[in-house]
Amino acid sequence: MTSATQQQTDLLGSLTRMGSAGRAEGEDIQNLPKTFFPVEEHLRAFDPDVVLVIGPRGAGKTALFRAICEKTLLPVLSKRFSGLRLPPSDRTDLIIAYPADARFPDGLGLKKFACNVTGDAFLELWFAYMVRLLRDSLPDASGLDGLFNAVGSDAGAVLKAFRKAGNAPLAALDALDQRLLNQDRRIFIVYDELDTLGLSDWETVQSAVRGLATFWANYTRRWRRLRAKIFLRTDLYQRIGTSAGADFSKLAANRVEISWSDRNLYAMLTKRMANTSPELLAYCRESKIEFDSDPELGQIPKIDNPEQARPLIDRMIGQYMGANATKGRTFLWLLDHIRDGRGQAIPRPLVRLIESASEVQRNAGTRPRWPILIEPSRLRRALETVSDEHVKSSFDEWGWLESLGSTLSGDPSTKEVPWDRKQAERVLEKSWDKLKGQKSELSLPADSARDFVSYLVEVGIFRERHDGRLDVPDLFLFGLGLKRKGGVARR
Numbered sequence: 111m112t113s114a115t116q117q118q119t120d121l122l123g124s125l126t127r128m129g130s131a132g133r134a135e136g137e138d139i140q141n142l143p144k145t146f147f148p149v150e151e152h153l154r155a156f157d158p159d160v161v162l163v164i165g166p167r168g169a170g171k172t173a174l175f176r177a178i179c180e181k182t183l184l185p186v187l188s189k190r191f192s193g194l195r196l197p198p199s200d201r202t203d204l205i206i207a208y209p210a211d212a213r214f215p216d217g218l219g220l221k222k223f224a225c226n227v228t229g230d231a232f233l234e235l236w237f238a239y240m241v242r243l244l245r246d247s248l249p250d251a252s253g254l255d256g257l258f259n260a261v262g263s264d265a266g267a268v269l270k271a272f273r274k275a276g277n278a279p280l281a282a283l284d285a286l287d288q289r290l291l292n293q294d295r296r297i298f299i300v301y302d303e304l305d306t307l308g309l310s311d312w313e314t315v316q317s318a319v320r321g322l323a324t325f326w327a328n329y330t331r332r333w334r335r336l337r338a339k340i341f342l343r344t345d346l347y348q349r350i351g352t353s354a355g356a357d358f359s360k361l362a363a364n365r366v367e368i369s370w371s372d373r374n375l376y377a378m379l380t381k382r383m384a385n386t387s388p389e390l391l392a393y394c395r396e397s398k399i400e401f402d403s404d405p406e407l408g409q410i411p412k413i414d415n416p417e418q419a420r421p422l423i424d425r426m427i428g429q430y431m432g433a434n435a436t437k438g439r440t441f442l443w444l445l446d447h448i449r450d451g452r453g454q455a456i457p458r459p460l461v462r463l464i465e466s467a468s469e470v471q472r473n474a475g476t477r478p479r480w481p482i483l484i485e486p487s488r489l490r491r492a493l494e495t496v497s498d499e500h501v502k503s504s505f506d507e508w509g510w511l512e513s514l515g516s517t518l519s520g521d522p523s524t525k526e527v528p529w530d531r532k533q534a535e536r537v538l539e540k541s542w543d544k545l546k547g548q549k550s551e552l553s554l555p556a557d558s559a560r561d562f563v564s565y566l567v568e569v570g571i572f573r574e575r576h577d578g579r580l581d582v583p584d585l586f587l588f589g590l591g592l593k594r595k596g597g598v599a600r601r
Contacts, residue, residue: 114480117389121483124387125468129461139180144385144408146177147378147457150191155339155366156184157195158296161326162361163341165368166450166570167305167507168458168500171341174368175302179204186406201295204339207243208301213262214239217309223265224314232321233328235265238272240299241279247297250285253278283336290335302341305507312553320350327357343507345555345569370456372445376419377411378457379464384409396481397422416441428478431486440486447493447584450570459496459585467492494588501589510545510554511571511590517541519591526595527587528579534572535559 129145152174155163165171177183185199208214215223223235238257245251245258253275260271272279290296301322308314319342326338344367351362370378380399384391385408395401398421400412413419420441431438448459470488471477478485504511518524521537538545539559546554556562563580566572573581582592 115477118477118480118483119472121389121393122468122472124390125383125483126465126472128382128386128390129465139176142173142177142181143183143186143406145382146173146181146183146407147374147381148177148187148190148407149370149374150194151366152368153187153191153194153196155341155368156197156298157366158197158337159195160364160366161330161338161340162323162347162365163339163368164344164347164365165341166344166454166456167504168456169368169370169454170457171343171368172302173457175300175341179206179300183406186404190404190407197296201293202298203296204298204300205243206302207240207299209303209306210239213242215263215265217306217311219263219265220318221308221311221314224308224311224317226266227269230321230324231269232318233325234272234321235269236322236325237279238268241272241282242268243299244283244286244297248282248286249289250282254282283333287333287336296335296337298337298339300339300341304341305343305346310507310509312555314553315346316349319346323350323358323361327361330361331357345565348568349555369454372416372455373413373419375445375455375457375460376416376423377413379460380411380413380419380422381409382461384411393426393481394422397425425481427484427489428482428486431489437486440489444489448496449583450585451567451573451581451583452570454570459500462496462499463489463492466495493584497585497588499589500585513541513545514538514566514571515590515592517544525591526593528575528581528595531563531574531578531580534580535563538562 149170152170154160155174156178163171163174178187182199184196184202188194188196188199224232239262241248241254241257242262245254248254251258256271257268257275257279260267262268286297304319304322305315307318322340326340329336330338347362347365351358380394384394384399384401391401391409394411399418401409402412404410411419423441423444427440427444429440431440431443444460444463445455448463449455464484467484467489470491471484474485474488501511501515517537518534523529523533524537536559542559545562554562556565563572567574567580571582571586573583575581582590587594
């Protein structure tokens with residue numbers, strides 16, 4: 111094996127290991143500072159006046175959550191982004207309220223609870239669990255023994271004890287807030303992965319999240335040093351926003367949206383590459399990329415606009431996806447083919463696309479001419495893998511997605527995109543019960559096939575074309591078992 115070929119093989123091996131399959135949940139906590147790419151607007155989530163942090167699935171909400179709450183990077187990031195209004199880390203406590211362990215009901219228990227309550231029950235439930243969560247911090251816990259002694263997994267028992275406690279829970283939190291103010295300290299109560307509430311049952315999720323949002327909309331103005339950080343999926347935010355009241359609108363006005371520009375996506379990818387191995391760092395530098403070195407965050411690329419990343423992409427894959435520009439420019443192709451139906455691209459699929467293509471190329475019997483590492487054909491094949499993974503990873507949040515794929519791919523009129531909108535609605539209407547599962551255990555995020563199609567467009571699973579027909583972006587296409595008319599057959 112020639113030195114160039116060996117070098118390519120070693121670099122490809124490093125690329126396949128750069129991101130724990132692209133999932134923040136799987137990242138090694140010790141290595142997280144090196145893989146985490148800080149975006150200034152995202153970090154504004156920890157401004158004391160910001161409560162809502164909004165973003166689509168896979169946008170990086172969990173990575174931000176872990177970087178701040180688990181790896182405690184707030185001091186490092188405050189120093190790097192001095193213009194942000196971030197609280198002093200040594201006087202700020204971050205407490206994770208959700209996801210929770212046995213202190214909170216399991217999915218089945220919460221789903222059963224949701225079926226038997228009305229009104230403000232979820233608002234009261236979140237209030238009750240917050241008091242229990244802060245038990246060791248309360249300056250006065252008198253009158254709360256019944257609430258503390260209730261079994262945490264029994265939502266009904268906790269709510270009953272909370273109501274029996276009368277004004278004691280509010281008095282306890284008022285006293286804590288005053289003590290924090292006197293000591294010039296803050297407590298952030300953090301909520302993430304709220305779409306998993308109640309086994310991801312849509313009705314339970316909406317009721318629980320609406321109750322949480324209403325609770326904090328009511329009490330954010332009352333408490334000055336007790337604050338929430340609610341990480342919320344975009345479609346949930348849009349659905350509850352119209353019914354949570356005027357106070358919620360005030361919270362929403364100062365929300366942070368987790369979205370990714372092309373510049374930040376390429377900077378994120380470059381940072382991951384550069385911090386994976388010294389050899390990849392050298393490869394990036396040979397592509398005219400400059401870096402800042404940070405003792406905690408590692409090598410941070412100086413990429414102020416996406417064009418500065420083009421030399422690295424062209425060097426790694428080639429300028430074109432074929433012999434010339436008619437097959438597409440690689441630099442544009444990479445992001446365009448991982449965008450959802452709203453035109454948004456996010457980090458996870460981009461990282462996985464490079465990882466998977468590197469694995470395919472590494473296992474191939476040939477190598478491209480140095481310094482290219484990945485042939486375009488390997489990238490196209492990897493896109494199918496990324497789509498499969500992206501759809502399967504969505505099952506926990508969208509339990510009906512698997513049935514959606516089998517329904518569409520199993521009907522001759524919808525197995526190839528694009529479709530007429532009414533055509534898709536007819537197929538879904540015909541299979542409505544199948545979409546909810548064998549025992550109709552899932553509640554769909556819509557009451558009719560027509561509204562369901564609108565929802566699928568809203569969350570980017572479908573895309574509405576200029577002529578009114580519906581398409582499915584590549585990010586979901588292969589994973590749903592669908593094909594594009596005139597496309598190349600899957601291998």
